[in-house]
Amino acid sequence: MAEQLVRSVPVIPHTPAELERQPLILNQRPFGWLSDHIAGVAEGKTPRWWWIAFVPSFVIMVVCLSCVTYLISTGVGVWGLMIPVGWAWDITNFVFWIGIGHAGTLISAILFLLRQRWRTSINRAAEAMTIFAVICAGLFPLIHIGRVWLGWWLLPLPNANSIWPQFRSPLLWDVFAVSTYFTVSLLFWYMGLIPDLATMRDRATTKIRQFLYGLFALGWTGSNRHWSNYEKAYLLLAGLSTPLVLSVHSIVSFDFAVSQVPGWHTTIFPPYFVAGAIFSGFGMVLSLMIPLRSWAHLEEIVTIRHIELMCKVVMATGSIVGYAYAMEFFIAWYSGNPYELYAFKNRAFGPYAWAYWIMVGCNVISPQIFWWKWARTNPWFVFIISIFVNIGMWFERFVIIVTSLHRDYMPSNWGYFKPTWVDIWTFIGTFGLFMTLFLLFARFLPVIAISEVKGVTPQADPHHPLGGAKPHHH
Amino acid sequence: MSRRKRTRTIRSAAQSLTITENAMAETNIKYGLIAEFDTTADTLHAAAMVRDAGYRRWDVFTPFPVHGMDEAMGLPRSKVGWFTFFAGLTGFTLGMLMIWWMNAYDYPIVVGGKPLFSPIFSFPVAYECTILLGAFGSLFGMLFLNRLPKLYNPLFRSVRFARVTHDKFFIVVEATDPRFSDIDTRKLLERAGSKHIEEVRD
DSSP: HHHHHHSSOOOOOOOOOOGOOSSSSSGOOOHHHHHHHHHHSSSSSSSHHHHHHHHHHHHHHHHHHHHHHHHHHGGGGGGGTTTTBBBHHHHHHHHHHHHHHHHIIIIIHHHHHTTTTGGGGHHHHHHHHHHHEEEEEHHHHHTTTTTTGGGGGGGGGOTTOOOOOOOTOOHHHHHHHHHHHHHHHHHHHHHHHHHHHHHHHHOOSSSSHHHHHHHHHOOOOOBBBHHHHHHHHHHHEEEHHHHHHHHHHHHHHHHHTTTTTTOOOOOHHHHHHHHHHHHHHHHHHHHHHHHHHHHTOOOTTHHHHHHHHHHHHHHHHHHHHHHHHHHHHHHHTTTOOHHHHHHHHHHHHSSTTHHHHHHHHIIIIIIGGGHHHHHHHHHHHHHHHHHHHHHHHHHHHIIIIIIIIIIOGGGGGOOOOOOOOOHHHHHHHHHHHHHHHHHHHHSOOSSOHHHHHHHHHHGGGSSSSSGOOOOOOO | OOHHHHHHHHOOOSSSOOOOHHHHHOOOOOOEEEEEEHHHHHHHHHHHHHHHHHHHHHEEEOSSTTTTHHHHHTTOOOOOOHHHHHHHHHHHHHHHHHIIIIIIIOOOOOOTOSSSSHHHHHHHHHHHHHHHHHHHHHHHHHHTTTHHHHHHHOOGGEEEEEEEGTEEEEEETTTSSTTOOOOHHHHHHHHHTOSEEEEEEO
8 A cells, every 4th residue: 555655656757967958058157147248249359369350351352342343344254254154153152142141041030930949049140141141142143234333224213214124034033032131131130139239338338339339229228018019020020031031042043943944944943942042051150150159259158059950950951952953863864855864964974073073072971971969069070061061052053053054055155164363253252241241240249149048048037946936835 | 347337337328428326316307116126037026016006107127028027017919010911911012013013004015925914923022022011010110119219218317227238127117107106116116026126317
């Protein structure tokens, strides 16, 4: 009898250490520590690492602007483009940069809707990355049109010819998709910044900082009546950004898929482009966050767990991209279309085979290393793989664009595209533009969403003992 | 930066003046009572007490949104969604009308024998317009409902209140509330567990 009574009491086993989930913020840091530590990156004397990164970035940005000036003043002939290769590095770079932006929106919007609380440590920097990547992306379509001063004809504005843009063209859909994407990303980013700008305002020690942070904080007080509307608006913006980000790269893929070029005219393009965009974007987030967390001493907020989770996303999307490459080949054979099959054979074994196999090596093979935990939890190793991902995804767009165009239906047109120095330096230069903007962001704005990170700590939960909850007495 | 140095700085961008406690007493319009709390649980319980006492013109101030605070304060559902919905609807309608008017009515162009207007090819652009205006509706709807920007706020005169964006929690009961009384309201906030209560003047 006594034995039975003892057995009826449920035994709650203690969780073994290896099954305990890693906390999002290490060492149970208090709220004040979080604001001091994160805001501190944008305060005080400019650290040496910042100058070491900023000066070369700025110089490379100036190279980019010089190349663009040379292009506009001379003409697109300074690039290596030659019919039938009418699109080459320009559109490759455009798709590359716009794809990078997609991880920022995935982290800020989709992971928010999926209640992935780990996103709070990386969403601010990833959203900034999105905005700067879209700026770099937007540059290329604008300068590749040749007569840049007529770029406003893409917009639905009245002009002297009384003619309107042609809305049946996917290229025009792209104008709307990319400009909407940029605007909405900026709004979302700014809205997330408002409470943190108030923190910066309240910490400011100089009048100019007080004035500027105060102006952009709009008088935020942390009122709960305000938070109530703020959280609803944040949720709605996340809900709007999710279909937006999926539509943007789908529409970018329509630039190709709606045409009739073999190698482009496939229905797999929208999902395949979106997966590739997220893959490359996470690669870039890792390339940026691993040095940043180390140089700005943010290891307790952007933890190994965060890096590991991002590696899993890279591995998953990299595998989807690998599947898409295989499926494209299968359909090229299965469709029985000789032109389509030739385009794919030419990709893998033609004159650009070297580019194709770099793409496969970097995108399909390299992320498979993340099946091993040691690979996911070793930040500088992850950094190297993330660089491979960036390289691979640039080559993917190069392969899609150039190999499909360089041998068109008329063999007398066939040729081999080679970039000129202007092509090369304009592209390298956009990294200078991107890094200059990112470093300015890291120097003047909180690189981690302070109020959001505070909100995911155990002491923020009023029902947790660390949040001050008293044990219940029945 | 030391914490003391930070708390000494005053938050308003509009009036970047350092005001001492003495200067605060010289201004004469009473704004309300401000009670400080250390933890989210304390603040949540205190908010429920102020709600149950029947106050109307009061608010809770926190460094981050506290889960369950809307219920503790008895706040209704936020109305931001209506701004998003109508702005998005406007975006979709305007997008479709723009494409029809430009390509089918004002200057019809025949391209590849395709119809002059069709909701199919118009959809991507109208869809982007929906999201664009919906996003503006969400942000500006939120700012309108919160009556922001408001660069001057009497609470910015409280030196301790500067820590609301750092690590402290506050409940403010305004003097214009019909139930407000210097003694009873202060007692309620003390009973609710606040260790520091002060009067804010404007």
